[in-house]
Amino acid sequence: MNKIIFLLIAFFFYCFSLLGQEQHWSLQQCIEAGKKNSIAIKIQQLDIKKAQKEHNSVGNQFLPTVSFTGNQSYNFGSTINPSTNGRESSNIQNDNFNLNAQMSLLDFKAIANAQKSKIAIELSKETLKIVENEYQLQILESYYQTLFTQELLKIQEEQFKNSEFNLERVKKEVDIGSKSKSDWYDMQLSFAQEEKRILETKQLLLYQKKQLFQLINIENTAIEAVLLNVLIETTFSQTITIDNNPKLRYAKLNYESSLADAKIERANNLPSLISFYSFSTFYFKTLNRLNVQTVDFGKQIKDNKNQQVGIQLDIPVFNGFRNSKRLSALKIEAEKTRLLIEQETLKVKNQIDLENQNKQNYIKLSAKLQEMKGFAEVSFRSSQAKFSTGIIDAVVFSTVKNQLLTTAYDWLKNQLQVKYVDQKIALLKGEMY
Structure with a gap:
C-alpha cells in the first residue's frame, strides 16, 4: 500500500513538473x-x-463499351410470329437477347x-x-x-x-x-x-x-x-x-x-468514326395452340442468332x-x-x-x-x-x-x-x- 501511495505521489509531481515547463x-x-x-x-x-x-x-x-440487353414480352391477339414473320391470331411469348459493343476510332x-x-x-x-x-x-x-x-x-x-x-x-x-x-x-x-x-x-x-x-x-x-x-x-x-x-x-x-x-x-464540328459489333438471338413460344410443338430453347437460341459488324462515320453538316x-x-x-x-x-x-x-x-x-x-x-x-x-x-x-x-x-x-x-x-x- 505504501509503495502504491509513493508511486502516485511521484506521478503527480512528475505531471506537475511537465505542466510548469516552457x-x-x-x-x-x-x-x-x-x-x-x-x-x-x-x-x-x-x-x-x-x-x-x-x-x-x-x-x-x-476503350470499347460493351452492353448486354435481355427482355421478355407477351403478345396477345393479332401478333407477328417470329419464325414466319407473318401476322396471325396467337398469344406468343418472346425472349430477346442482345450483346452490343462500340468503340471510337476517331x-x-x-x-x-x-x-x-x-x-x-x-x-x-x-x-x-x-x-x-x-x-x-x-x-x-x-x-x-x-x-x-x-x-x-x-x-x-x-x-x-x-x-x-x-x-x-x-x-x-x-x-x-x-x-x-x-x-x-x-x-x-x-x-x-x-x-x-x-x-x-x-x-x-x-x-x-x-x-x-x-x-x-x-x-x-x-x-x-x-x-x-x-x-x-x-x-x-x-x-x-x-x-x-x-x-x-x-x-x-x-x-x-x-x-x-x-x-x-x-470538336462538335469535326467528324467522328465509330466501329460497332452486335450479337442477337431470340426465343419464342406459342401459348394458345396445344397442337403446336415448340422448338427447344437451346436450339432456338442457336438457330436464331444474328451478328452485325460495321463502321459509322458521322460528319456534322449544319x-x-x-x-x-x-x-x-x-x-x-x-x-x-x-x-x-x-x-x-x-x-x-x-x-x-x-x-x-x-x-x-x-x-x-x-x-x-x-x-x-x-x-x-x-x-x-x-x-x-x-x-x-x-x-x-x-x-x-x-x-x-x-x-x-x-x-x-x-x-x-x-x-x-x-x-x-x-x-x-x-x-x-x-x-x-
Missing part, C-alpha cells in the same frame, strides 16, 4: 501543425483525389475532354497550394503579433525589477526621514501603473496565444507556458521571380482550361449556327481568363513591391531607433543616479524609465518586422514551408 514553438512548427490539422486543407486534398478519379486518359476514352471531342480533365487535376492541386499559402500568411501574421507582445512583456518585466528595487529603497529612506512621504506616494503610483501595464500585456499575450493555437487547430491547456522562438532563420531564396505564386499559376491553368473548352466545342455561337462565347471567355493572368501578376508584383518598401523603411529606421535606445539607456542611468541623490523626483524618473521601455521595444519590434516582411515576401512568391 513549451517552445517556432514559426515552422506552427505552420506544420496547422497544415496537418487544417480542415480546409483536408477538404481540398479530397477534391484532388476526386479530380484524379474523374480523369480519363486519351487511351481510356477510346473522336476529337474525346481527346479534348481528356486534356481538360487532366488540367482539372492541376487546377485542384493549385487550389490546394492557394489554401496552404493563404493559411500560412494568416499563421505568419498571428505568430508575429503574438511575438511582439511576448517581447514587450519581457522588457516590461525586466524593468519592473528596477521598480521593485527603487520602491523598496524609497520606503527605507522615508522610514529614516531622508525622503518625504510624497516621494513614497509617487513611487507607489508609478509602481501600480507598471503593474497594470504588465497585467494588460499578459492578458493580451494570453489572448493572442489562444488565437494562434485556435488558428492551427491545437487545444493547448498549458497556453501560458508557451514561448515563441525569436531567432527565426530565413532560408528563402532572394530571387525576384513570382512564377511560383499559386494564384498566378492557377490563373494560367484556368486560361488553359478555357482553351480546352473551346477545343471541345470546336446545326443552325449553335456551335459557332457557343465557340465565339468561349473564345471571349478565354480572352477574359488571359487578362486575369495579367491582373493577378500585377496584383502580386504590387504587393511584393509594397512589402519591399516596408522592409527598406524598417532598415532605414533601425539605425535611428538604435541611436535613440542608446540615448535612453544613458538618460536612464543618469536619472537613476539623480533620483538616488534626490535631485529629481519620482515622477520625472518614471517618465525617463518609460522612455527607455518605449525605445527598447520600438527597436526590437523593428528588427522583428524586417524578418516578418522577409518571410511574407517569400510566401507571396510561392516559397512555402
Whole structure:
C-alpha cells in the first residue's frame, strides 16, 4: 500500500513538473501543425483525389463499351410470329437477347475532354497550394503579433525589477526621514501603473496565444507556458521571380482550361468514326395452340442468332449556327481568363513591391531607433543616479524609465518586422514551408 501511495505521489509531481515547463514553438512548427490539422486543407486534398478519379486518359476514352440487353414480352391477339414473320391470331411469348459493343476510332471531342480533365487535376492541386499559402500568411501574421507582445512583456518585466528595487529603497529612506512621504506616494503610483501595464500585456499575450493555437487547430491547456522562438532563420531564396505564386499559376491553368473548352466545342464540328459489333438471338413460344410443338430453347437460341459488324462515320453538316455561337462565347471567355493572368501578376508584383518598401523603411529606421535606445539607456542611468541623490523626483524618473521601455521595444519590434516582411515576401512568391 505504501509503495502504491509513493508511486502516485511521484506521478503527480512528475505531471506537475511537465505542466510548469516552457513549451517552445517556432514559426515552422506552427505552420506544420496547422497544415496537418487544417480542415480546409483536408477538404481540398479530397477534391484532388476526386479530380484524379474523374480523369480519363486519351487511351481510356477510346476503350470499347460493351452492353448486354435481355427482355421478355407477351403478345396477345393479332401478333407477328417470329419464325414466319407473318401476322396471325396467337398469344406468343418472346425472349430477346442482345450483346452490343462500340468503340471510337476517331473522336476529337474525346481527346479534348481528356486534356481538360487532366488540367482539372492541376487546377485542384493549385487550389490546394492557394489554401496552404493563404493559411500560412494568416499563421505568419498571428505568430508575429503574438511575438511582439511576448517581447514587450519581457522588457516590461525586466524593468519592473528596477521598480521593485527603487520602491523598496524609497520606503527605507522615508522610514529614516531622508525622503518625504510624497516621494513614497509617487513611487507607489508609478509602481501600480507598471503593474497594470504588465497585467494588460499578459492578458493580451494570453489572448493572442489562444488565437494562434485556435488558428492551427491545437487545444493547448498549458497556453501560458508557451514561448515563441525569436531567432527565426530565413532560408528563402532572394530571387525576384513570382512564377511560383499559386494564384498566378492557377490563373494560367484556368486560361488553359478555357482553351480546352473551346477545343471541345470546336470538336462538335469535326467528324467522328465509330466501329460497332452486335450479337442477337431470340426465343419464342406459342401459348394458345396445344397442337403446336415448340422448338427447344437451346436450339432456338442457336438457330436464331444474328451478328452485325460495321463502321459509322458521322460528319456534322449544319446545326443552325449553335456551335459557332457557343465557340465565339468561349473564345471571349478565354480572352477574359488571359487578362486575369495579367491582373493577378500585377496584383502580386504590387504587393511584393509594397512589402519591399516596408522592409527598406524598417532598415532605414533601425539605425535611428538604435541611436535613440542608446540615448535612453544613458538618460536612464543618469536619472537613476539623480533620483538616488534626490535631485529629481519620482515622477520625472518614471517618465525617463518609460522612455527607455518605449525605445527598447520600438527597436526590437523593428528588427522583428524586417524578418516578418522577409518571410511574407517569400510566401507571396510561392516559397512555402
